[in-house]
Every structure is written in C-alpha cells, then in structure tokens.
Amino acid sequence: MKSKIVSVLLLLCLCLLLVLPSCSSFALYEKFYYDLFDTITVIRGYAKSSSDFEESCNTIYNELQTCHKLFDAYNEYEGINNIFSVNKNAGVSPLTVDGRIIELLEFSKQMYEKTDGALNVAMGAVLELWRDCREKNENKLPYEDELKEAAEHCDINGLVVDKESSSVYLEDRNMSLDMGAIAKGYACDRVTALLPSTKLTAALVNLGGNVMTYGEKPDESGWNIGVNSPLGEGNLFEVECSDLCVITSGDYQRYFVVDGKRYHHIIDPETLYPGSLFCQVTVICENGAMGDALSTALFLTELEKGMEIADLSGAAVVWVATDGTVYKNQRAEELIFAGDEI
Ligand code: ADP
Ligand code: MG
Numbered sequence: 001m002k003s004k005i006v007s008v009l010l011l012l013c014l015c016l017l018l019v020l021p022s023c024s025s026f027a028l029y030e031k032f033y034y035d036l037f038d039t040i041t042v043i044r045g046y047a048k049s050s051s052d053f054e055e056s057c058n059t060i061y062n063e064l065q066t067c068h069k070l071f072d073a074y075n076e077y078e079g080i081n082n083i084f085s086v087n088k089n090a091g092v093s094p095l096t097v098d099g100r101i102i103e104l105l106e107f108s109k110q111m112y113e114k115t116d117g118a119l120n121v122a123m124g125a126v127l128e129l130w131r132d133c134r135e136k137n138e139n140k141l142p143y144e145d146e147l148k149e150a151a152e153h154c155d156i157n158g159l160v161v162d163k164e165s166s167s168v169y170l171e172d173r174n175m176s177l178d179m180g181a182i183a184k185g186y187a188c189d190r191v192t193a194l195l196p197s198t199k200l201t202a203a204l205v206n207l208g209g210n211v212m213t214y215g216e217k218p219d220e221s222g223w224n225i226g227v228n229s230p231l232g233e234g235n236l237f238e239v240e241c242s243d244l245c246v247i248t249s250g251d252y253q254r255y256f257v258v259d260g261k262r263y264h265h266i267i268d269p270e271t272l273y274p275g276s277l278f279c280q281v282t283v284i285c286e287n288g289a290m291g292d293a294l295s296t297a298l299f300l301t302e303l304e305k306g307m308e309i310a311d312l313s314g315a316a317v318v319w320v321a322t323d324g325t326v327y328k329n330q331r332a333e334e335l336i337f338a339g340d341e342i
Contacts, residue, residue, distance in 0.1 A: 026201055026218045029053035033061060036068045037184050039208025045200035046218060056198035060205065063190050070098055071183035073124060073176065083177050087124065091173025096166055104179065104186050105161045105168060107289055111182070112156050115297035115309060120269050122159050124176030125150035130267055130274075134256040141258050147272040150174075154269065181266075185292025188212035188245055192288070202242070209248045212288055213241040230280040230320050237318065239336045245288040249295040250280040268300045275300040279322050284335055285315035303327055 026046040031053070033041040043060055047053040073083045081097045089095045108121040129142035129150055158171040170176070184207045191205050195214045202215035204223045213223040222242035226235040230250055239246065251264040251274070264274045281299045283291040294315055298306040303319060307329050310317040316332035328336070 028217075031057050033064075036061075036064050037187070037207055039184075040206075041208070042206040043203065044205075045203035046215075047199050047201070052199035056200045056203075059194060059198050060191050060203075063194060064187050064205075064207070067100065067183065067187035067190060070101055071104070071179040071186075073178050073180075083179055086168050086170065087176040090170035090175050094160070094162065094165070094167040094169035097168050099166060100186075100190070101168065102161055102163055102166055104182065104289065105159065105177075106163070107186075108179070108182055108293070109156060109159070109161070111290070111293040111297070114313070115293070115301065116305070117156075117269055118297035118300045119181055119293050120154060120156055121177050121179055121182065122156040122170075122175060123154045123267070123269055124178040125153045125174060126269075126272055127178045127180070127267060128176065130263070130265065133258075134254065134263070134265065137256050139258050141263065151269075151272055181296035182289055182293045184208065184210040185245065185247055185288035185290070185295075188288030188292075192243075209250070209253065210288065210292060211246045213244055213246075216242050227282050227318070231324055236280075236282075236320065236326070237336050239284060241284070244284055244286060245291045246282065246284050247288065247291040247295045248280060248282045249299045251275075252279070266296055266299050276322060277302065278319050280320040282318045283310075283315050284317075284332065285313065291315065 025048055028044065028046055029050060031043045041064065043057050045053055045056060047056060069077045069080060070082050073087060076082065076084045081095050086095055086097065111119045126147060129146055133140055133142055153172050153174040155172065158175050159177070160169040160171060187207060188205060188210055192212055192214060195203055202217050205212050211225055216222060222240040224238055224240050225246045226238045227246065227248055229236040230252055249266060251266070254265040255262045266275050267273065268275045278299050281295050283295045285291045290313060294310065294313060298310065298317060298319065301309065306319065310329050316335045317329050318332050319327040321327065
C-alpha cells in the first residue's frame with residue numbers, strides 16, 4: 001500500500017514538472033512601428049501582461065525615436081541638434097550635441113580605421129548624389145565628375161569630435177555625415193542597455209534587418225532568427241541567439257534601376273559606385289553598432305581581408321557572393337546550426 005502511495009506521488013511530481021513550464025506566467029507579445037529609421041520596427045517580448053508589454057514598448061520606442069532623430073541627416077527637429085544640424089554647420093563652428101552623437105561618431109572613426117576606410121560616415125557628399133538619383137528614379141546615374149568632386153569632401157579627418165565639450169565640427173564646408181550604415185545597430189545597443197529596467201524577461205527588436213535579442217525565453221531557449229536567402233525563397237540559415245545581434249546588409253534592400261541594371265545603396269569609397277563583390281553579408285555579434293558597421297564595410301571588402309577583419313572583431317560573418325557562393329568564418333560555423341544549404 002505504502003509503495004503504491006509513493007508511486008502515485010512520484011507520478012504526480014512528474015506530471016507537475018511537465019506541466020509547470022507551459023504554465024509560465026509570461027506570454028509572448030508583439031508590436032510594430034512604421035515611423036523609425038525609414039523602415040519597419042518589430043518588438044517581440046515576454047511579459048506578465050499586455051499592459052507590462054505596452055509599458056516596456058513605450059520605453060523602448062522612446063529611446064529608438066530619440067536615436068532616429070539624433071542620427072537623421074536629412075531632417076531637423078525642434079529643440080535638438082542632430083546630424084542634420086551638424087552638417088548644416090559644416091565649416092562654420094562647432095556644435096554642441098547629445099552624448100550619443102559623440103559616442104557613435106568616436107566609434108565610427110574607430111571603425112573607419114578597422115575597416116581600412118570601407119566604412120566612412122563622412123562620405124555624405126557622395127552618398128547624397130546616389131540618394132538623389134535613387135529617390136528621383138529617373139533612369140539616371142550620378143555624373144562621374146560630380147561624384148569625383150564630392151569625393152574631395154569625404155576626409156574623415158575633417159570630422160572633429162570633442163568629448164570634453166560634447167561638440168562636433170566639420171572642418172570642410174562641403175563635407176557631410178551620413179550615419180545610415182551604423183545608426184540602427186547603435187540604436188539596438190541602446191535598447192539592450194535599457195531592457196533590464198523594463199518588464200520584459202526576454203525580447204527581440206528587429207529594425208529593418210538589424211535584429212537584437214535579449215535574454216532567454218521562458219523555456220530557456222534563445223530566439224530563432226532566420227536570415228532570408230538573397231537568391232530565392234526561404235531562409236539561407238537559422239541561428240539561435242540570446243544577447244546577440246544579427247545584422248544583414250543586402251543589395252536588394254534599397255536600389256534603383258538604370259537601363260535595366262540595378263544600383264544599390266552600399267557605396268564603395270574607392271570606386272564611388274555600389275559594391276559588386278557580394279549580394280548579402282550577415283554579421284552576428286554582441287555589439288550592434290559594430291555589427292552594423294561591419295555588415296556594410298565587409299560588403300565592400302575582398303573576402304580574404306574581410307575574414308581577417310571579422311576574426312579580429314570576434315564576429316560571426318556569412319557572405320553571399322554575387323555568383324551565389326556562400327562563405328562563412330569559423331565563428332559563424334560554430335553558431336549556425338540548421339544550414340544544410342550552406
Ligand atoms: P541598411 O541601412 O539598409 O540596413 P547598411 O547598414 O548596409 O544597410 O547601410 C547602408 C547605408 O549606409 C546607406 O543607405 C548609406 O546611407 C550608408 N552608406 C553606404 N555606403 C557607405 C559606406 N561605404 N560607408 C558609410 N556609410 C555608407
Ligand atoms: Mg550597416
């Protein structure tokens with residue numbers, strides 16, 4: 001009789017153990033925003049209630065919106081000095097700016113060195129010519145001599161960042177900054193920093209291909225991130241992440257067509273034309289700003305040199321060459337599990 005009771009108790013314990021995880025009081029919620037960084041933002045997170053989720057989303061959104069305004073090179077906003085203001089003040093005088101601008105500009109200068117100039121946030125003059133043609137979409141490319149003239153005003157040494165006085169100065173009147181290659185990744189880092197103070201136990205933020213993941217789900221698994229294949233339908237690979245960023249640059253995201261040929265938005269500072277080595281580069285690493293900077297820079301860098309930069313940075317990288325060949329470095333090999341295609 002006694003052993004029967006013990007067996008029943010054991011069975012009960014086992015049932016409880018099986019049921020408990022699914023009884024977790026945290027549920028998964030999702031929210032979309034359409035007004036940040038010219039792309040779609042998705043926030044996914046585990047919270048105890050929808051009101052906890054909403055409250056946390058507001059905190060995240062406020063930070064993202066501040067970053068969006070600070071790093072906007074094309075619009076001004078009342079009451080703040082942003083990248084547009086810095087550009088407007090080029091050659092005039094230093095401008096006092098938010099500490100986030102100082103931090104990201106200093107980091108951008110480091111990434112310029114690390115990538116041997118492939119990532120150059122001071123390339124605004126050249127990028128603007130391409131942006132104009134893309135937006136007008138009149139079957140026209142920027143003029144060669146205009147590109148060359150603009151390239152004369154892209155020297156990153158003319159970007160003077162003074163941390164002490166929290167000010168920025170562009171020495172060349174015709175120079176301008178464009179933070180498009182790095183700002184979304186940095187915004188992801190800002191979200192990572194504030195997530196512990198929110199009511200989310202685990203979260204994923206996708207800023208148009210810049211994904212950050214935080215924490216483990218209630219079942220203790222990470223977030224499963226699928227990276228679309230640039231060559232057709234479906235995923236190129238999937239990777240399980242927690243506390244990692246997955247950032248992709250591709251030639252299919254923003255482009256325009258001239259005489260049947262596609263011209264995308266990642267511009268090689270050497271040739272002043274869109275990079276032609278790869279059609280997609282994905283970077284997986286802890287730091288979003290670094291991942292974003294690398295995804296753009298490695299898109300423009302020969303594979304061998306790119307591998308060196310990736311390894312030195314401790315990032316996992318997957319490249320898809322324009323002929324469709326897929327390459328990955330050692331860390332990517334270790335991190336990615338489902339890729340029988342690659
Ligand atoms: P996305 O912004 O589509 O996620 P990227 O992170 O690769 O893609 O950034 C591309 C943007 O970065 C361009 O739209 C442009 O504003 C800027 N950019 C393009 N080429 C360069 C470059 N060589 N260095 C710095 N910024 C660049
Ligand atoms: Mg980038």
